[in-house]
Amino acid sequence: MITMRGERKLEKEEKGKKFHRIExxxxxxxxxxxxxxxxxxxxxxxxxxxxMISVTLPKxxxxxxxAIEVSVS
Numbered sequence: 001m002i003t004m005r006g007e008r009k010l011e012k013e014e015k016g017k018k019f020h021r022i023e024x025x026x027x028x029x030x031x032x033x034x035x036x037x038x039x040x041x042x043x044x045x046x047x048x049x050x051x052m053i054s055v056t057l058p059k060x061x062x063x064x065x066x067a068i069e070v071s072v073s
Contacts, residue, residue, distance in 0.1 A: 001033065001034055001035065002032065002035055002044075002055065003030065003033075004030070004032075004053065005028065005029070006028065006029055007026075007027070007029075008025065008026065008028075008029070009025075009026055010024070010025040010026070011023070011024050035057060038059050038060055038062075039057045039058070039059065039060065040058050040059065040060040044056065044057055044058075
């Protein structure tokens with residue numbers, strides 16, 4: 001299982017001639033994902049960039065496809 005936890009904090013403020021409004025949004029979250037059986041757990045990588053999380057799950061060496069030569073007669 002891969003579990004990701006985070007917390008969101010957002011505050012938005014608007015001012016006008018006759019009003020002043022502030023919106024606040026806070027909360028934590030948890031997401032869990034089941035990993036496939038053929039993943040190399042020691043080579044998992046995660047990157048957070050521009051608000052996006054990218055998780056790389058490489059296949060283990062035993063699960064990679066093998067090339068088999070086929071002779072044509």
